[in-house]
Amino acid sequence: MVRLVLALATALVAPMVMAPTAAYAGDGRRDLQRRLDEVVPAGAVGVLAEVRTERGVWRGSSGVAELGTSREVPARGSFRAGSVMKSFLATVVLQLVGERRLRLEDTIETWLPGVVPGGDRITLRQLLDHTSGLYDVVRTLPLPPDPAFVDNRWRTWTTTELVERGLAQPPTHAPGTAFSYTSTGYLLLAQVVEKVTRQTYATEIERRIIEPLRLRSTVLPGASPWIRGPHPHGYVPVETRNEGGTELVDVTEMNPSLFGAAGEVISTARDLNRFFAALLGGRLIDGQLQEEMKTPGVADATYGLGLRWEDTTCGVRVYGHDGDAVAYQTWSFTTADGRRQATVALSRSFEGDPEDAVAEFIDRAVCG
Template identity: 80%
Template sequence: MVRARLGLVAALAAVLASSTAMVPSAAYAGEDRDALQRRLDDVVPAGAIGALAEVRTDRGVWRGTSGVAEIGTSREVPVRGSFRAGSVMKSFLATVVLQLVGEGRLRLDDSIERWLPGVVPGGDRITLRQLLAHTSGLYDVVRTLPLPPDPRFVENRWHTWSATDLIERGLAQPPTHAPGAAFSYTSTGYLLLGQVVEEVTGATYAAEIERRIIGPLHLRHTMLPGTSPWIPRPHPHGYAQVEGAAELVDVTEMNPSLFGAAGEIVSSAGDLNRFFAALLGGRLLPARLLAEMKTPGIPGETYGLGLRWEDTSCGVPVYGHDGDAVAYQTWSFVTADGRRQATLAVTRSYEGDADDAAAEFIDQALCG
């Protein structure tokens, strides 16, 4: 039975949570290290097979893991392991779009029709700003895809999806609202933004992200794999719950074109911390465009242009993004002054929901 197997997974993970790999900085006091590890250990029984994290503050760097890297083994999660970071990629792509704005090659109020004529019905009323802020009203293509627990996901895990295929699936559905009227998260808009970057630059969006962000910041564990199904080692294994399967299915290897410009990225905790520190520190965008990025697309929302923010228990707002790549979940946030950062990645057990425990870990890391 699936649920019986999941129960065994959760129990195994809970037992092994106490046998964690931790690489603390000498600058961290024992009490601080212990508090972070306890919070990380809480994530596993809440809904994860394994978890890894990196926290950076003016006191140094703390890295920790909990749970296991692979079901049926006692192998520790690699503390510097790679993982699929999903929609965290939206912050990378949005940064490139805003850099092109800063260079005068795009305007935030350009319509999508100007750059991709005839592609989007009513595209003359949808702006790049709205695509970045998820206020375009375009239907989210993710909701049309055969994802777990649908068994078609496993059957099609090697299938190559083109951006055109994905965009057409999203556009085949009616809009959720008029452009600019509301916030409605949609990866369709970011697939279109990837095509805009290619139209403007003459290079692929992956090449532009590499040239403008990955290379200059020396993000050695970050890649945009395109159609390659592999994750560089070491890495934790990721699993999917699939109808009809007696146990979780290992989907670590899959064709990431399913996510495309909206989330194909593979990275590490250290690289994501380095990226968001550079972004919020003004190294990637001029002040006026960073301010645009931090301005909500709809008043009262907590999402700007490829960047979201949250309040913390200590009253300090934090900026970053989260991502869901089927088997992997990621959270990466930094305080506005860049002095405290935390990235957490988990592999899902489907026995519960790790979101609340993840939020508590991020809060502990950023408030201390």
Template identity: 65%
Template sequence: MKRARRALVTATAALAVIAASSAAASATPEEPERTGLQQKLDDVVAVGAVGALMEVRDGQGVWRGTSGVAELGTTRAVPDRGRFRVGSITKTFVATVVLQLVGEGRLRLDDTAEQWLPGAVPDGHRITVRQLLNHTSGLYDFKRTLPMPPEPEFLDNRWRTWIAGEQVERAVANPPTFEPPGSKYEYSNTGYLLLGQIIEKVTGRSYAGEIERRIIRPLRLRDTSLPGTSPFIRGPHSRGYVPIRKDGEPRLVDYTEMNPSVMGAGGEMISTAKDLNRFVAALLGGRLLPGHLLDEMKTPAVEGRRYGLGLAWQDTSCGVRAYGNDGDALAYQAWSFTTEDRRRQVTVALTPDFRGDPDDAVDALLDKAFCG
């Protein structure tokens, strides 16, 4: 994911002037600013964002900060409780439902794709549910079959409704990225499209319906939704942009409204910092999974990787490990991590402007939030 993002940044360096005048910063007035957090959030925007928001929950209470603007060409502040597309953080919700089904004895991690989706993928008898969850299936990533920014053709699919079976067919028309399954790690959205279909096969209900029933409603995540084919972000939110080449130069195009079925079970969700912090804390606190399945989630896909079964982790400079995930929905990017003891929860979301890659600045911000 980050490799693709950096390539996009390189291709759109000419956008620097467009967003340079957008910098504005604010911390929530009624809450005391944490030392250094606001500056680190401002640094993220300075590197490559139109606007950003952050929520930190810890023993001192709740701190919310914003930086930049909610819409290019305006001074409108980023809503500190605003909604955003969470991208691949959706995968953590999907993985949680899959593991709940495992805990109920309705599914096994060693079940194969062929058992549940006969004929859906070549050699599906060799690919397990575990490998779909931890990106070791070797399946070609559906996302790589599509035109991407800054190519103008990217916009041709903006309103298109995608069906998971069609997406999988496009992916498996390409050879596996490695053999045999389970031998390597390579990120693939295709695996999560298949997991969404497997959830439907097991339960008789859509993966979105199961996430709603099993996670969103019990945790009262009131601002979290799976929009399906609806292009809108309901409630307060920042505008999101993608770079598109026009007359030889990339220009930012408002991409706030789009048909999210292209992301499906791999990334369609909309949420808020508050809801994501609540979800990750509940997950790590054992409210959604028994301990042995949470341990499975925390087991790395391959040695040296910081990704398990739909769950990622970061090791900070102070030796604290934080679990969660990050997501890239092109016009929106998000990070949500919580310490294992749940004493500190941090979510960051931004709308990139593609002047530069904000990853390092976000890592520094997260480190500051977790280590002080």
């Protein structure tokens, strides 16, 4: 998955409060728009963003919502947020820990006996912080520019199928000895949640997070291929079978079971900002579990229990997650006090790499 390298400025130390509802104005608004415009030529068809600071709320977009048209990207539009979903699932797991229905040091063998070879040596903590050593199922799947990705775009994948694909490969390292990002671990965590609660992981995320926070535009679509409401289109490059080149194919509509519990979520910038503000503000898990979430599994890692962070050049640490849903990329980060937030989502053009331009936008959004 993509990594975000930011350079943010002064952090605030006051207690977390919900962002104000006033709008940006003047030079600040124009500067944010100018920097967002720079993301498109760096590698996006279209991009949208929402910024929340003590100065107010700013929403903007750039590029086009659909190739071949001049239709603007809806700033409040929905998108596939990919692995940002890992923060949602991790929060549910930690809530179950807080309820004493799970322990972070429980082994996967305890809850899913016989499923994972060597599962008696892999803990839930190691699944959450990507130190389990389990092979990443994503690396076993047909992905662009392989035409098989488009051929399978309507296929329904089960969690069990995806887990089996990942477990069929040898581990990358011994449990707890290194960081290696793997969606396989989060698919297993979803199965643990279902074993403990006797509900689907989607039901638990909806009941515990989406409904209480009123994330009205956040959806776990399962096998439904649609993105409801206004949204930008998403594209992938696909090899042309007879001509040897590639062409962009619109895959806005696709079966998201390919991502499953590790990344099927559809959301908006507003909802993601609201979620991370609530998470870091103690509305979803208590302070002790927040500290667990911010603790890396191995030295020098920048990933804890479903939460990523970056130390900036000015010493500010921001928390959140990024997501790659093949045709869409998302970044959602906030300061520890929740006062400064920025979420950016784009549909990729696959011409260049937009990460640096996104980092510069977030830098200005949080530091401005």
